[in-house]
Amino acid sequence: MKVAELDTPVLLLDADVLAGNITYMKEMTEAAGIRYRPHSKTHKSPVIARMQAEAGAVGICCAKLGEAEVMAAAGVDNILITTPVVGESKIGRLLHARNTARIAVVADNADNVAMLGDCARMSGTRLDVLVEVDVGQGRCGVRPGAEAVELARAIHRHPGLEFAGLQGYQGRIQMVEDAAERRAATESGLDLLETTVRAVEDDGMPVPVRTGGGTGTSPFDLGRDTLTEIQPGSYVFMDSRYGGIGWPDRNAPPFGQALHILTSVVSRPAADRAILDAGLKAASCDHGPPRIADLENALFEFGGDEHGIARMEGGGEVPLALGEKLRLVPSHCDTTVNLYEQFMIVQGGNVVDVWPIEARGRVQ
């Protein structure tokens, strides 16, 4: 089947660009001697998780337990859940999922640690727990230093738990456009994590895993040895926000735009606007509107749940015919992927495969 024959809106994933992105991350991390654990919250696809594992990834990250359950059931191993798993019901599900895969979890709270440990012990197992440290994100996490040592000790001492390391991640700096500013924020977070690693080690506990970092900070994360592994997610697909950030010394990692939304012109009510069939239910808006890839100087404007409006920069006639199909670059790949059931895998104008987005909507 040809891409041009697909009903729209539909998510296109370029097989070659995807493979290139996966290879480049492997080479980048190998050269730095640092492992990588890609974040599956971006793709939510066991197929892609397996491709990443074949390219040397040490395992994967999942944002939620529900994603980890899907990945474990599909045979993906060595999973880190990067947000706290709270309450007996979810901890029960976590312990159950561990029957099929190795799964570690982060924690930032003593009560949560006690419950994780007690539940693990009652199931006759030991659970790997990392301490989440707030190195600048201002979201979850204990404070660097003494607070982290105290929680690490609580994990270390609990017979149902194994202290596995520290997580220090800053999502909000990944897309800072200025490379120098992004580097400075990365360094300051890594400094805080490093201080904390030393404090925990000084307290007598080894810190085998130090995990964090993302696509935007990867060149800086890999430039020092604070982290033992990085957690990039978006590099597999890329999006218009990541595509627009600056890199050090103009030396941008060659990640290509693998993901597009194919949309159609469904109305030509006036010369200066074309109406597309992709709206808020086909493209996420949390990072702004998508970019029109196949028509220069055209701007996308959301026109409601099911419509987009294409106009030319500075006005003028939009050279698009009724029924014409064109590609959009999502502004945020993670939240856009979460709207769809499947990727249409494309190669040179042909659809060569269909991969389900199995963990779509797994927010629990």
Added chain:
Amino acid sequence: MKVAELDTPVLLLDADVLAGNITYMKEMTEAAGIRYRPHSKTHKSPVIARMQAEAGAVGICCAKLGEAEVMAAAGVDNILITTPVVGESKIGRLLHARNTARIAVVADNADNVAMLGDCARMSGTRLDVLVEVDVGQGRCGVRPGAEAVELARAIHRHPGLEFAGLQGYQGRIQMVEDAAERRAATESGLDLLETTVRAVEDDGMPVPVRTGGGTGTSPFDLGRDTLTEIQPGSYVFMDSRYGGIGWPDRNAPPFGQALHILTSVVSRPAADRAILDAGLKAASCDHGPPRIADLENALFEFGGDEHGIARMEGGGEVPLALGEKLRLVPSHCDTTVNLYEQFMIVQGGNVVDVWPIEARGRVQ
């Protein structure tokens, strides 16, 4: 099962408030002597579509062909697709879906009309087509008056088509907060539609259906006889945007908030913030952040794909414990529902049923 035992984030739908909203719309339209065709793009659920039909709805609206296919397959009859269906592949699907339900479609383009008619004729059938008129939305639609007459004539003359009426809908005015301003915009749109109805009738074609209007403009739409049916969607669930608009003479329709997101506190890193497990993948952001329902003076801030941050207005300690569950009011019900697979139906603190959101993600 108790609501408090549910894993989160999860979508709660209050059975009694839902039933009340459906009943009130029935009474409102009955009193006005105008039919109603609720928009199923809000709920995407055949169960709710059937409840609306039982409460006297003349049929339903679908925003996309894919939604209509789901509704038709589930036995819902008399469907109007409110956006153009363009291209041979989709028109083929439309004609196929018409084997199970009556389905009409809108059009705003002569080429599209010709293709609809030719395809219908080749399948040995006649298709009901309404002319979409742009009465102020600035999206799809022909201009009121002569342009609409011309397209109505093309439909009327085509042996494969039946001219079924006119659609004039303004989504963008539904949530204008000021009632007088919203009334004025409604009246101006209805005036344009009325002029067009007369022009088409003067040209010798009856206009059996005049459809448009929504939840926000319903009191004004029902106050005159321009429309034969209104298309309200959000009234079944409501959201924080609709909940905040003004109504004429303080006489607000008593639509209640039937839909909530249940979320949990997963981290208490500091006194002045609590971290919730609902982020951009659990609550849509196109109309701003959701509102925290169960804690007065608390504000919700998006903290990424999977996190929300609760703070108190003006700072101060957030009185929420780790693991505590609380409800959010979505800022936009349609796009929030589209993130989930199912509604948990609740009544007095108990979960009494689970309804699948069958048309979720059906953007094609």
